[in-house]
Each structure stands twice: as C-alpha cells, then as structure tokens.
Amino acid sequence: MNKSILILAAIFSFNALSAPELKGSPDELKRFLHPSENIITITRTAEEVVFKDIAIISLVATTEDDKLSVALNKNSKLRAKISSMLTNAGIELKNINNSKFSTSPDYGWFGDKPDSYKVSNVIAIRINSESAMESIAKVVDQNREVTLLKTEYEHSKKAEYIEKVKAQALDNVLKEKQFYSEKLGIKLVPISFSDNNANPEHDIEVIEVMAYRRSKEKSNYSSDINPMSKASFEELKYKAKVSVSFKVE
Template sequence: MRLLAATLLSIGAITAQAAPEIKGTPDELRQLVHPVENRVMISGEAQEKAYTDKAIVSVVVTTEEKQLAKSLAANAALRSSIQQQLLKAGIAADAIKSSKFSTSPQYGWFGSKPDSYKVVNRMAITISEEKQMEAIATAADSHKEIEVSSTEFEHTQKDEFDQKVKAAALAKIMATKKNYEKTLGITLKPVAIRDSRIFQRASVGARGVEEVLVTAQRRMKTSATMADESSFAPTPSSGGSSFDEIVYEAFLEVEFKVE
C-alpha cells in the first residue's frame, strides 16, 4: 500500500509538471477560450497607363590637345557653344548641367611623357519637347567631339498616378464588399489594409522598343570595341530607361470583420 501511494504521488507530480502554464493578458486569455470573430480578406487590383513628359539627354564632349590647358579650353569653348545653341532653341539655362571634367593623358609607345591630353565632360540636358531634342541632335552632328550618349525618360506625375491606381483598386474592393453584404445579409467592417504591390513598369509595347534600342546599342559598342580596343571614345549607354509608356499598378488587400 505504501508503495502504491508513493507511485500515485509521483505520477501526480509528473502530470502537474507536464501541464502547460497559461500566461497572458485578460484579452489574450479570452481569445484562447473564445474564438476570434470571423474575418474576410478582399483584394483589388488596378492599372493606369501614362506617358513620360520629361527626358534627360546626356551629351559627352571630348577634346584632345598636346597641352592640357589647350584641351581644357577647347572643351569649355565647345560646351559654351552648345549651351548658346540650346538657349536659342528655347531650353532654359537651369535645364543644362555640366559634370566635373576628367582628363586622361594619352601615352605613346615609348617614353613616360604623355603625347596628348584628353578632356571629357558630360552635359545633362532636361527637355520636354521633341523640337528640343532636334536642337541637341543638331549640335551633336555639327562637331565630331560631341556625342549623345543616352536618354532617360521620366514621368513628372508619378505621385498623382500612384494615388490614382490605389483609389481605383480600393473602389473595386468596396464594390465587392457591398456585393457581399447585399448577397449574404451581413455587415463588413474594415479592420486592416495592406499595400501589397504599388509599382510602375514599361508597357509591353514599350519594352519591345526598349529591347530594340538596347540591342542596337550593344551592337554599336561591340563594333567599336572590335575596331579599336584602346579607344577612349564614349559609347552609348543602355543603363537608362528608353521607353515612353508606363503602366502603374496597385494591388491592395483589406481585411474586414463580419458583424
């Protein structure tokens, strides 16, 4: 009997130790006893197309002279000439920016003294009309030292279109909510919202144009490299956007409580 009693006490102690200890605030403990009210998640998606209304054109000016001072002066004179042409074409002065110059001594096959000095400077020109691009092209065509290296397109109404697609996606969610309430005879109260995906991308047609342009630029770069491996001349850049049509997309989720 004593052995049986001791065994039962041991089993009781082990059972008491194995039982989970419940901790938490009154609200948390209440949720363990009573299930959470029913919830439903409704999602909505919207798209909006837009067209870029601003372009930043990069123009590279390269000069090379026997003396560094002359090369610097020639580069500055060319940039000043370009700026005057662009001002006459209606491009504002504050839309024409020049980067810091860079020099590159050109060495011959023998000797440590440079044979010449090459000065490279990039001008970034912001335009909003096609005729302004024609003025830049005219300036580039008139001098072999000037080259249009890249064009990046921007949309100045990005924030407005972001809000527009979000509102459209939310309107779809609220329409679905109203339909649920009418069909099922329930009331849905919003308790949370998630911006799962808000972004912009090139349209299918614009991506096709971009692919053609990038492929052409790569071919030009490959041809230039094969022609002269040591050439310092700049090549067209494929880093910027080359599309003009943008698709804004928004995907939202709203969690409702069923009442």
C-alpha cells in the same frame, strides 16, 4: 470489486491532476476558449496605361591638346557654346546639366610624359518635344567634338499615377466590402491592410545609339545595321494591389 473502484478513482484523479490549469481574466479566457474571429480579406488591383513623355539626351563633349590647361579651357568653351545653342533653340538652362569632367592622358611610345590630354564631359539635356530633339541633333552635327551617348525615356507624372492606381485599387476593395455588407446584412470593420509597390513596369527605357561610318566602296549602309523599330515613347503600365482585412461584427 472495491479494489476495481479504487483503481478507477486513481486513474481519474491522475488525469485531473495532469490537465493544464487555465488562468487569466474573463476576456483572456474567452479568447482562449473561443479564439476564432470571423475575418475576411479582400484583395483588388488597378492598372493605368500611359506614354513616356520625357527624354533625357546625353551628349559627350571631348577636347584634346598637348597641354592639360588648354584641353580644359577648350572643353569649357565647347560646353558654353553647346548651352548657348540649346537655350537659343528654346531649351531652358535648368534642363541642361553638365557632369564632372574627366581627363585621359595619351602616352607615347617612349617617356613618362603624356603626348596629349583628352578631356570629356557628359551633358544631359531634359526635353519634352520633338523640336528640342532636333535642336540637339544639330549640335551633334555641327560640332565634331560632340557625340551622342544615349537617350533615356521616362514619365513626368510618376508620383501622381502611383497614387492614382493605389486609390483605384482601394476603391475597388471598398466597393466589394459594401457589396458583402448589404447582401449579407453584416458589418465589416477594417483591421489591417497592405499594398504592393505601384511603381511602373519598365520605369526608364534606355536606348543606346550607335554611329556607323559609311564605307567608301559602298554607296549604302551595311545590311547588318538595324534601325530602331520600336517607338521611343512607348506605353508604360502602373499597377497596384491592395489587400484589406475586415472583422465581421
């Protein structure tokens, strides 16, 4: 019997020696022994629907000559003419931007020297009215060297609406927090938060414009050509999602 008691004592002594030793300050030991805090996370969203109100029209001004200097000079004069026509129509000069020009030599069948030089320059015009768009259309119609490249549409108050939907989402979180606090009689203290990007869906819409030459044999355009069926200034959605974690006290 004494032998059995000695064996049991040895087993308990081994278990006691193999148990981990806890060290630390009272607060650290408290967090170790009672690690769980009552934390809840509230997530809410917000959305605003607007319409695009800015158009950026890109034109290409192209001039050509057998001498490069002449082609460059022609292009400069053509761009000055375009700017004059647009400013006279009420479009501010600051909204007319010229890109860096490019030259493209046209080589003949024989010899290394180009037969001619072609100079192209993209002109981007920022507008916010239909009358301004009509003025740009007249520039294209009255100048054979000018073609319509593309039209981009965007929203002028992007930054304002990003802040707006984020604020709305946060307000929704705080309303929910207030509801729980009052109904459950608890105090919720915010300890962390996160928000998703509130950038709008389909931020910039690009519509390519294609030109077709009317066939001399046909009086109408080909039936394969589809006109623009969608409104250019379509709706735009700004969305935001905000999550806030609260500690229950």
